[in-house]
Structures are given as C-alpha cells and as structure tokens.
Amino acid sequence: MSAEEQPPLKRPRTSDDSEGPSGSTEQSGPELVRSEELWFEDGSVIIQAESTQFRVHKTILARSSSIFRDIFEIGEQSASEAVVDGCPVVHVSDSAVEMHHFLLLLYDQKYAPGKLPTLTQIMAMLRLGRKYDVDFLYQEALRRLQFEFPSTLAAFNPGQPVYKQFSWQPGALFDVVTLAQEMRIHSILPAALFYCAALPLKALFSGLAREDATIATIPAEVLQTLLIGLDALLGSLGHISLKWIRGNAGSPLCDSPQSCKNWRVTLLEIVFKVKPDVRLCLADTRGFDAILGFLCRSCRKHARSEHQIGRGEIWQSLPQFFGLESWDRALSPDPGPWPMDSHDLATCAE
Template sequence: MNSKSMLNENSAATHPELARAEGLWFADGGLIIQAETTLFRVYREFLAVHSGVFRDMLFIPIPADAETMDGCPLVRLQDSAEDTAYFLKALLYPDFFKSFPGPTTFDILSGVLRMSHKYDVDALQKRALIHLSARFPTTLDGWDETKAVDTTFGATLSSLLAVVILARQVDALWILPSAFYRLCEERYADNHIINGEGGFELTATDKLTCVSGVRKLETTFTSKVLKFLYHPRGFPGCRSSAVCAESRAKAAWTAEVSRNYSPQLSTRDLLPLNNWTCDDWEDFLDLCCKTCIAAMKVQHQKARESVWNELPFVFQLPDWVELERMKAEALR
C-alpha cells in the first residue's frame, strides 16, 4: 500500500504519532497541514488570500499522486508545530495577536514574525515588526522610555540572543543596535554570547561584533559621556568656581573608580548610556551651583546623543538614516 492510499484510508485519529491542533482543526476545511507531528485542518482559500506563498502553492494543478488525508490535500511544512499554530491563530482569531500596544509574548511574536515573513503575509509581518520595534527603538528618547518600563521582551539573555537571531532572519536590521546594546549590558555576557544560552547561539560574526562592541562602549564611549565632569574646567556664570571644580573632580574620581573591574559589578553600570543616572545628579545638588549643574546636564545629554548616533557603527551596521529608511519601508 503506497503512502497516498494509506493517508486516504487512515485519518489522523488512527495515527497515534499525529495529533490534531486544538482550535485549528475545522471539519469543513479543505486543506490539511502537517508541522512536525501536529495536524491543522484549515480553509485553503482563506490561506491563499492572505499568503502569497500559499496562494502560489495551492492554486497550481494538484498532481494525481499528491498526498491527501481525509480527502484533503496534505501539505507538510518544515516549520515547528508551535510557530505554525501561532501563525494560523494570528490569521484566524483577531484577538489572538493584537496590534501594538496590545499584549503579547515573545514566543508568539517571534513565531508569527518568522512565519509571516517566510510565507509572505504582509499585514501580520508588519504587526509583528511594530511590536518588536517598540521594544527595540531607533531613537535615544525611545530607548530611555523603554528602559523605564518593565518588559518581557529581552528580559533574559537567551531572549536577547533570540531577538538578534530573529532580526537577522527577517532583515529587521534597525532592531539590532538596541538589541546588541542590551546584550552587552548583561552581567557575564561574554561567556554566554560566545557559547549561547537557552538553545540560542549567534553566528560567529555577530559574536565577534558583540564582544568587540562591549569593549568600545565600556572604554572610549563611557569616557566620552563622563567628560563633562572635568571639561571644561569652569562654566560661565559660576559663582563658586573653586567649590564646583573640587566637587566635579571628586565625582570624576568616583566615576572612574566605579569602572574598575569587579565580579559583582554589572556590565550595565559600565556602559555609557547607563553610567551616570538620576541618583548621581541628586548627589550633586548640594555640591555644585545651579549654573554648573545645568551646563553639565546639557553636556552629558549631548554626549549620550553622540554615543547613540554612533551605536550602529559600533555594531558594524548601516547608519541610523539608512536603518530608519529600512524601518519606514517595512512598516508602511
């Protein structure tokens, strides 16, 4: 008995190794999809309307010896059953994968994004990219906003590795500067970046990019951000120059000492966008005059903006202008 007749005569119920997907097996559906050991019975016309790849696949003449199951064409996918389920639910159930800022999880987002990119479902791909872009911004203001709120996206080192891998898979390069930076923030990141974590491992090129990037950030770029503490020697309008100069010198020394290596020190504290915080400014209030504090804040912010502008180059990516162009084209 050949495979075609066996599939025709025996439904999924008689194949114990196969299981029907809950909520994705429609008795009147005209197409059966198999991903791993999971079966999905859906509407071929609906799938063809939304997916350019499935449209091309389903509307070519069906060969006489094509595999069928329960009288329906059988399509075997090389994708995971989990990704396939997320993708089909996102297509069929409007509330399953809502537009941003609706809630979702990274597993759902990544599955939907991979599948919609692969099978040419523009609307779903755009929705997923908007979710991802909101968590990995292309502006410093956006970065500061996302860092101020709790998020399940990129909450662990393995999920950050997954974000980088996903962005590469779908050519969403504008995600990478933020994602790489957040990877560099992780304590003991070098070992996990090199060896992988949670089943995720970067390419050799991205490993080198990330490890060399963190070295540049914690040295040259952090020094640039802290320069306001010692240069210039004084600010116009300061009425207590000696006191302010001494306070700035002490703060500069403290900031430099805090950069000394320690196994207990988080890499996050060494990097330029995080190295000087609101608490540090609070400590200055009673030590320096208002004129000097205002001038230092301006210099500090300009230095942070300079670091942000150079972030794509740190990670060997196109500049922000090109990344913004790519983002706009993908999301329009």
C-alpha cells in the same frame, strides 16, 4: 512575491506508499499528532509542520496569503496529491509551534484577551508573515519590535526594554538579536545590542535560560561584534557622555571653581573606580541628581547640557559601535549583511 522567494513546500510520496486504515497515506518517521486547537472537521486542507498536522480551511489561508493561494492552485492541478481524511496534505518546513501561532492569528487576528503577545508569537508573525506574504502580521510584529528597540534617542529607555508591546520572557534579548540578524531587521539591532552589552559577561558567554529550560545564546560572530562595541562604548564614556566631570570641565560662569572641581573628581572616582556601567553612555542626568546638587547652579546647568550633547553623539554613532554602517542604512529595506568581518569592526570601533 517572486518564485525565488516562495517557501520550500513539499508533498509526501503517494505512488509507492500503502494506504492506512483511515484512508491516509502511511509515512515513516515520527508519529503524527493532530492539533487539538486547529483541527476543523469541515477543514479542506491539512498543513503538516514537523509531526503536527493542522486541518484548516483553504479559503482562510488563501484570503490572507498569496503563497498559500498559489500552492492550492498548483495542488488542484496535481493528480499525485497525498490525502488524509479526504484532505490534501501540504508539508511545510516551519516549526510546529510557529505554525500553530501563525494559523491561530490568521483565524482570530487577535491575542488572548487582556494579554500581550509572547515573543514566540511575535517571532512566528515575523518569520511566517514574511515567508507566506501575510503583510499585516509581519508589519504588526515589526511595529512592536521597533517600539521596544527604537531608532531614536527620545524613545529609548537606557535601563532596559519597557516590554509594553510583548510579554517579557527569559532569554528574550538574545532571541531578539538572533531574529534581527536572521531577518536582516537592522533597525532594532543597535538598541537591542546596547541592552545586551549591559548584561554580565557570564550571561553573554553562557547564555540565558528560557522558561522551557533551553538556553538562549548569541551566535559567536554576533558576540564578537557585541564585545568590540562594548569596549568602544566604555572607551567613549569619559570623553563623550561624561566629559563634563573631568577636572577642568566646569562652567565658565562657575561660582565656586575649587568646590565644583572637587565634587566632579569625587563623581569621577565613583564612576571609574570600579567597572563602569555602559548604560551611563545613554543615561540621562537624573541618575546624577544627588551629586549634581553639590555643584553650583551654573555648573549643574553646564553638566546637564554637556551630558545631553554627549548622549546624542553616542546615539548617533550607536550603529557603528556594533558594526552597522549608519542609522540610515540600518533603517533601509535592504541593509546588507551583518556582522562585518573583524577588520571592519575594528575600524568602526576606533
């Protein structure tokens, strides 16, 4: 990792500070708290995130992280290093919660027995795994996110994420979208945004409450992209995914043209009389089994075939609906900035 990519680590002042009773350097600011779970008496370094201190082992961190390895080597050459209980202190700009998960995974390299990792753990693995060059954590988090938000139609569940790779928590969808934007992981954005598009407008504008009573929201520029994509998807519903229900769209081999046409008109009214459900764009035909049963055999076969073709067309264009260039670009290591500006978004939605 280049010097430009190294995280902003800083050490506290030592020259003008007075020594506290335990030999530690006193600092102004919030009262410091020692981590109960990650404070080892034989630890050789203290990592401080926000007001929480973790006493851990240099060897454990240096073995997995080239960034920490470099920091420790630089620290050994420094004469002005702050110490607490004889251990050098390294200040980091990360949240205490994410640093706790990150360090715990470096030590245990596993989650709680019989439990899926939480999204908070996944976010820590992704952010800090990349920041500190711990590739096995980053890749594991990425694999789990890409399973839940796949880039292929065959792996996609049109209703909602299956949550087999991390545990569901309120606000998870919005947090995933924000994380993907921040980390430029565009491969998971089309599926994640499609799931968001199926939520009520009130949730999109007001946010979703997390378990800790904070509110998960979508950034304003992302919300604009999402709503433009939703409008374009709903516009495509009648002439791509569900084009087979239009009046004269039956099979050329239809046994009862008028009867099948009447049932297609009935389905058309059911789908479009009230607000259409965007999930129908990618739903398979099992959701229409009841109405398809009233069509003749040839029209049923024709409808299923046409619907599958339409699903494929919409899936192939899904990145463009949400302001991304293409699946190939979304899957590339450097997909570029997102969202696009409003003019480019309007072009994509046409």
